[in-house]
Amino acid sequence: MNDEDLLKANQIISGFDRDSNSLIHILQEIQAKLGYVPQESQREVADYLGVPVSKVFGIVSFYNFFKINPPGRHQVHVCMGTACYVKGAEKLIEKIKAEFKIRPGETTADHRFSLEEVRCIGCCAIGPVITVDEDVYGGMTPEKVSAILKKYE
Ligand code: FES
Incomplete structure (x- = not known):
């Protein structure tokens, strides 16, 4: 994950309330903006919302919509x-x-x-x-x- 993507993801995360109900919405917005949800950002989301990292990983890996690697050109x-x-x-x-x-x-x-x-x-x-x-x-x-x-x- 490059610094620019990290910054963008962090800006998205901090724009949401610290409410675990925001979890999917945050992940969707990161996916829409970056084309993937980097593992580092998944950890950031978990920390921010106070939910287990395993829960965030689980959601990202369950739904095909989410990608964990940057998209190709x-x-x-x-x-x-x-x-x-x-x-x-x-x-x-x-x-x-x-x-x-x-x-x-x-x-x-x-x-x-x-x-x-x-x-x-x-x-x-x-x-x-x-x-x-x-x-x-x-x-x-x-x-x-x-x-x-x-x-x-
Ligand atoms: S089945 Fe309709 S375009 Fe492929």
């Missing part, structure tokens, strides 16, 4: 909705896993990509679909995915 989403799934979305995931050594929910070691599986994004007719940041790509094959991701540094 590019967010890769592979649609695993029914229409995309039956058209081979799983092979796209396998290709990305093999090529970039990450599983859904993870970020590459060089912070280039974060990978997530998502549910239907409303483009079923052109499935299987992936998105990279704001860009949508349909008719994906493992080979096409590989070529597309090369464009993103």
Whole structure:
């Protein structure tokens, strides 16, 4: 965690009342601002609210919404909705896993990509679909995915 992220997280924490009911809200705001909830900030939240660190860790690890590592420079989403799934979305995931050594929910070691599986994004007719940041790509094959991701540094 860099100092800038620590400062931002601490500013968020101190903006809330010391009320254990604020726990989720604080974590959500840190997640929204930083794109993850650093472990150090989880400890800060626990200290601030006077709740066990294990409780904070438990919440962050339970909900997929929370990430504990900084996001990659590019967010890769592979649609695993029914229409995309039956058209081979799983092979796209396998290709990305093999090529970039990450599983859904993870970020590459060089912070280039974060990978997530998502549910239907409303483009079923052109499935299987992936998105990279704001860009949508349909008719994906493992080979096409590989070529597309090369464009993103
Ligand atoms: S199922 Fe993938 S876009 Fe609808």
